[in-house]
Amino acid sequence: MRERFVQLFLLALRNLVGYPLRSFLTALGVVFGVGSVIAMMAIGAGMQETLLAEFGRLGLRNIIVNSKAPATKKKDAETNEWAFNRYGLTYRDERQVRETVPGLADVLPVHMRPELAWNGSKKVEATVYAVEPAHMAMFGLHVTRGRDLTEADSIALRRVCNVRASLFRELGVLEDPLGLDLLVGGEYYTVVGVLEDEPLLDFQRKALNVDSKSKEIYVPYQTVHERLGTHILKSRQGSREATDVQLSQLIVGVKSEDDVLLTVDMLQRVLSRNHEDEDYEVVVPLKELTLRRKTQEVLRYALVAIASISLLVGGIGIANIMLATVTERTREIGIRRALGARRRHIVAQFLTETTVISTLGGMLGVAVGYGMSHLLAAWTGWPAIIAPESILLAVSISMGTGVVSGLFPARRAALLDPIAALRHE
């Protein structure tokens, strides 16, 4: 039985090698079909991975609550232009969240102030982020030089900061920025750490409410809280804006990812009691991820489906050539039948041939897919991830394609009348 199979296999290989160009062209459809399936799967997986990594940086266990200016100003702010526009999250919110919502790992307050950073006579628009030291690690803000903000900075109300490297370029600081005293909003802050110059991704910016135009300066939360308070006065070219936002942002870390959605509900219930206006928004990275994942899943399946069509076309190509081959080899089929080949032997012979050709095509297709996905990755910037399963899948699909595309020609060959086939010229 095994010997017979080996002989069939060798026979098939022989027929294929006998017509190398034809075999190659026949297999080409499968080569590109499998290649594009692999490439599409790799790109799809890469996109997924990127998404996961990006949201991973926001922290899937985090809930971010941002203060935002309500659609309508409060009455006193409207009538009296000297009054501060008061909105957003308050210390009370923070306290209530801490006290009433169970299962929280962290509650981190953030206060933001737009300020000008000065170096001599040069100035740059910057945003001061007053954050707890834990905030930096949570969002992957690592210093490349110097040190991180620490708990001690916070307790001692030190005027120290971590700054994006690009800020120094814009300020024209050529010397080592570490130890530099930066004038920010009327106060000097000593630079203790330089952050890598990697800009945040769009959705991260949006979720964390980071203005893309201004540079970030991170300072200890307590320092700002004690020294500057929460009033912000902006006057520029005659216009004047006075706001009072106690907390620009509240980052709520949940202990377990499973409880995130439940916690969001509780959080919203707590907050809605204190806020009649819509002056805050809740961003849930986990929710966003699920949403994006869904749309991407659809895209991914669509890509693979389109690629599969080319595989189908490849299969049809094999079937077509095989049908021609059956006609061409009618005489041989007749001889084999006369010498005692049963119908299933003829079926097996042709099926082996189509399977061998499509499997070889599939293997070549894996290589092509490998190349294609790296090319695409280089082009689009998405990483290409070729899972070992996808190679296995592609090769088995191409084997299946061979079997399916061989069925009809093989059947036709087997059903030939041996007498007529023998007479065939």
Add this chain to the structure above:
Amino acid sequence: MTVPVLALQAVTKAYGEGDARVEVLHGLDLEVRQGEFVAIMGPSGSGKSTLLNILGCLDRPSGGAYLLDGEDVARFPDDKLSLIRNGRIGFIFQSYNLIAQLTVLENVKVPLLYRARGHGGGGAKRAEELLATVGLSHRLTHRPSQLSGGECQRVAIARALINDPILILADEPTGNLDSKTGAEVLALLEGLHREGRTIVLITHDAAVARRAGRTVRLQDGRLKEAS
């Protein structure tokens, strides 16, 4: 008395249906015993090919019985007929019917591929022995296209013997050959006959038929024993 190798009993063969029905063979009776060398002669159109197809189990008779080694194969299904063609019958065709892509040795081995499980007889080594007996040991890896007609027919004879058949069926084996190589092929067949093999030879050539021990004439779909 032993069972005859083959026996035809009132075998008829008709093609077509209804009004278009044409009967080619009108009730043939024939017995061939073990070790006989029988020539079936007939002019073209006499139904020789039809008879050959039936004897070779490539086709089934429309009526009557065909006993091969005591078994009525007339109603056998396709798969069983294939097995009989493979194991019991050795074909020698006028046009050799070798497979062009295969070497001489591989051609001889083709019937081995389709053997029933548990079939006795030699394996791959037997193919080389048989090619040696027909004098082609030096041509094992040649293709049929590189051989002369006589050599091709000798390959076909070796192939016919590979599964040790009980009946050798030769259809105009010398039809495509010149008289000299034709004589060589006939000498080989006579040699097989002397070894005790049963041979049925179909021809329209009286000179060829004379080499057989017994000649049967097929005329207008009926068989007549010639003395």
